[in-house]
Amino acid sequence: MTDGANDGSRFDRLPATPADREVPGRASREEVLDWWETRFGIGREVLGGYSFWEKGAGKVWVFNGEASDPSRIEAIGTTFLRTRQEHWKPTTRAVSRFGRHATHNVVKLDGERASRFVAGEDQPLPAWDGDWGYLIVAHRIAGGVEPIGVGLYLHDELRSVVPKGSRADLPVVEH
Numbered sequence: 001m002t003d004g005a006n007d008g009s010r011f012d013r014l015p016a017t018p019a020d021r022e023v024p025g026r027a028s029r030e031e032v033l034d035w036w037e038t039r040f041g042i043g044r045e046v047l048g049g050y051s052f053w054e055k056g057a058g059k060v061w062v063f064n065g066e067a068s069d070p071s072r073i074e075a076i077g078t079t080f081l082r083t084r085q086e087h088w089k090p091t092t093r094a095v096s097r098f099g100r101h102a103t104h105n106v107v108k109l110d111g112e113r114a115s116r117f118v119a120g121e122d123q124p125l126p127a128w129d130g131d132w133g134y135l136i137v138a139h140r141i142a143g144g145v146e147p148i149g150v151g152l153y154l155h156d157e158l159r160s161v162v163p164k165g166s167r168a169d170l171p172v173v174e175h
Contacts, residue, residue, distance in 0.1 A: 014052040014060065026054055027083040035081075035088055040136060041103030053077070058084025062094065089134050092149050092166055099136040099147030106136045107151060107158065114139035117160050118148055120167045125158040134161075 015021045017030045029052055036042045053061045063077030078097070082089040099106070107128060109117055116123055117137055130153075137151040137158070149166075152159040 011053040011055045011061070014054060023054075025057070025084055027052075027058070027060060027081075027088075032060065032081065032083075036090075036098070039088075039131075039134075040090075040099070040101075040105050042098055042101045046098060046101045050077075052080070054083075058082050087133055089161075090136075090150055092161075092163060095136050095147045095150050099138065100145075102136050102147075105131050105133075106138050106145075106147075107153070108138045108140070108145060109148075111139070114148060117151065117158070118162055118167060120160045120162055120164065122157055122159045124156060125153065126156040128153060128156075128158070 012023070012026075014027055014029045014032065016028060018028045021028060032052055033044050033047060036047060037044060047062075049064065051063045051066055053063060055061065059079065060081040060083055061077050062080035078093045079091045080094045081091065107125070107130070113123060114137075132153050135151045135153050135158075136147050137149050137160075138145045139148050140146075149160065149162040152161050
């Protein structure tokens with residue numbers, strides 16, 4: 001239970017709906033599910049068994065299942081979404097876990113471009129005809145298309161927002 005104020009030192013469950021909100025600015029479960037479905041086409045059934053928690057201002061975590069009172073722990077599940085900013089941003093971990101269910105706002109990169117992306121390089125992408133903003137970036141791996149990170153598409157450029165600690169050499173595989 002909250003007292004109407006955000007306490008950055010504890011986890012609080014997201015309210016079910018905006019009408020249930022006690023902390024101003026806190027996202028609701030309904031808004032999170034709507035955002036993933038609208039932005040990426042990831043249906044509610046994919047995220048239905050998960051609970052969502054906020055720690056800090058807009059740092060949403062996802063947990064597979066329920067927890068009675070995780071307020072005194074350091075982490076629960078995995079980081080999932082940043083919400084208290086102008087544009088919500090999915091985390092690389094969330095995209096790695098749930099991105100394969102996306103039906104839109106997914107940009108697929110070939111081997112060389114994928115390698116440059118995961119190395120943290122920004123690159124021109126004038127041919128993209130999808131939405132601006134945060135995208136799921138994917139690459140063909142082992143016969144399937146798998147998410148490799150989060151990109152930010154602005155002004156015909158794909159910006160890599162792969163965290164520095166997660167950047168790696170991706171083997172170039174041409175098809």
